[in-house]
Amino acid sequence: MLLVERQGAVAVVTLNRPEAMNALSKALRGALRQALSELDADPMVKVVVLTGAGERAFTAGLDLKELSTDPLGMGAANATDPAENPAQAVLACSKPIIGAINGVAITGGFELALACDVLICSTAARFADTHARVGITPGWGMSQKLSRAIGPYRAKELSLTGNFMSAQQAYDWGLVNRVVDPAELMPTALKLAQEMTSIETDMLVTYKAMIDDGYGLSLQEALALEHERSVLHNAAVTPEMVEARRSAVQARGRTQ
Numbered sequence: 001m002l003l004v005e006r007q008g009a010v011a012v013v014t015l016n017r018p019e020a021m022n023a024l025s026k027a028l029r030g031a032l033r034q035a036l037s038e039l040d041a042d043p044m045v046k047v048v049v050l051t052g053a054g055e056r057a058f059t060a061g062l063d064l065k066e067l068s069t070d071p072l073g074m075g076a077a078n079a080t081d082p083a084e085n086p087a088q089a090v091l092a093c094s095k096p097i098i099g100a101i102n103g104v105a106i107t108g109g110f111e112l113a114l115a116c117d118v119l120i121c122s123t124a125a126r127f128a129d130t131h132a133r134v135g136i137t138p139g140w141g142m143s144q145k146l147s148r149a150i151g152p153y154r155a156k157e158l159s160l161t162g163n164f165m166s167a168q169q170a171y172d173w174g175l176v177n178r179v180v181d182p183a184e185l186m187p188t189a190l191k192l193a194q195e196m197t198s199i200e201t202d203m204l205v206t207y208k209a210m211i212d213d214g215y216g217l218s219l220q221e222a223l224a225l226e227h228e229r230s231v232l233h234n235a236a237v238t239p240e241m242v243e244a245r246r247s248a249v250q251a252r253g254r255t256q
Contacts, residue, residue, distance in 0.1 A: 002031040003053070004039070009046040009197040010190060011039045018054030023063035024086055024108055026076070033082045033089040040093045046201050047193040048093065050116060051100035055124060055182065058101045061108030064134075077108075078139035087140040090115035091212075094205045096196055100189040101125040101167075102182070111140035114149065117208060118192065119176040122185045125167040127175070133162040148215075149175050206233060 003014040013035055015022040024032075039045045052058040062076060082089040090097055090112065099116030107130045113119060129146065131138045147155035150173045158165055167179045180188050196204060210229055214222035 010193040012049045016053040021057035021060035022052040025063040036093045046197045048097045057103040058105040059109035060106045087115040114145045120189045121167040121176045121179045122182045126164045128164045129159045130162045
């Protein structure tokens with residue numbers, strides 16, 4: 001139900017329940033947490049690409065069929081344990097995660113997409129927050145992260161109607177980085193991942209954390225956090241290290 005393929009320093013993680021629109025069953029949530037934890041600890045892996053199998057869905061969110069037969073299953077909607085909450089499993093990974101959104105991302109699947117660091121969408125991708133229509137309030141970040149990504153007015157339009165948002169609309173509203181033809185989705189995501197792998201792992205992890213940790217603070221608090229961490233990190237950087245990296249940056253600039 002979960003495929004993990006390593007391509008050099010990039011790991012591709014695929015939600016593999018296409019017959020169930022890659023719905024996040026209890027077993028799949030646990031497998032995702034375990035896989036991301038292992039990849040985070042693997043020194044050979046720098047970047048993760050997360051996608052769904054098939055053409056219909058990235059993921060339809062929690063497996064409602066499974067929940068309908070499990071009286072305790074609704075606890076997953078408010079779980080904080082990364083083994084039960086896949087958005088937390090993604091957020092717990094210190095390395096960059098690129099979401100390659102191949103189809104619909106609905107409710108919990110939308111929340112899982114929002115947890116990724118970069119979103120590349122197929123033109124077949126669509127997003128919907130159906131929490132209100134199902135009668136469940138979100139517990140994996142939707143009510144707070146979506147409004148911060150696209151603004152509160154647009155977030156309310158989506159969440160209080162349950163309407164679908166197309167890939168193009170998601171791009172126009174600033175939710176996703178790029179929209180590409182379905183055949184170009186994985187090549188585009190993998191190319192971006194490979195570009196990230198040219199950065200040293202400690203910098204990928206350090207810079208990602210600086211952005212994420214500062215985002216929830218006021219500007220003044222975030223600037224103080226940046227200063228504190230920058231001073232600590234830059235104290236270990238030598239002139240020789242700067243010169244070596246400067247040459248590499250210049251060489252890369254000549255080829256782009």
